Amino acid sequence: MNEIFIPTMLFWENGNTWYGSKGQARFFIQPVKHEPPENDPEAEAYTTLDAELWKGPLTKALSEILATASFPLSEEGLVQTTQWLEERAAELEQ
Numbered sequence: 001m002n003e004i005f006i007p008t009m010l011f012w013e014n015g016n017t018w019y020g021s022k023g024q025a026r027f028f029i030q031p032v033k034h035e036p037p038e039n040d041p042e043a044e045a046y047t048t049l050d051a052e053l054w055k056g057p058l059t060k061a062l063s064e065i066l067a068t069a070s071f072p073l074s075e076e077g078l079v080q081t082t083q084w085l086e087e088r089a090a091e092l093e094q
Contacts, residue, residue, distance in 0.1 A: 026060065028060055049073055050069075
């Protein structure tokens with residue numbers, strides 16, 4: 001089976017979203033910007049990649065979300081996102 005493809009950092013830095021699939025697994029990933037708490041002047045805004053996974057063949061709107069996860073928007077976070085999706089996809093094939 002093919003590996004899951006995740007776009008590069010530039011794709012996410014521009015605010016794009018992504019749908020994909022592998023076997024029975026369907027997923028949606030979006031960058032989410034988190035503002036720092038107003039009561040913490042030293043905190044900085046940060047962005048995460050938030051992923052949702054469901055079992056196909058139906059669309060997200062017609063399916064139950066089986067798992068969600070959030071990863072840092074970084075090269076390491078992209079690797080973590082891919083690994084998480086690969087693991088969840090393998091679980092659905094068992």
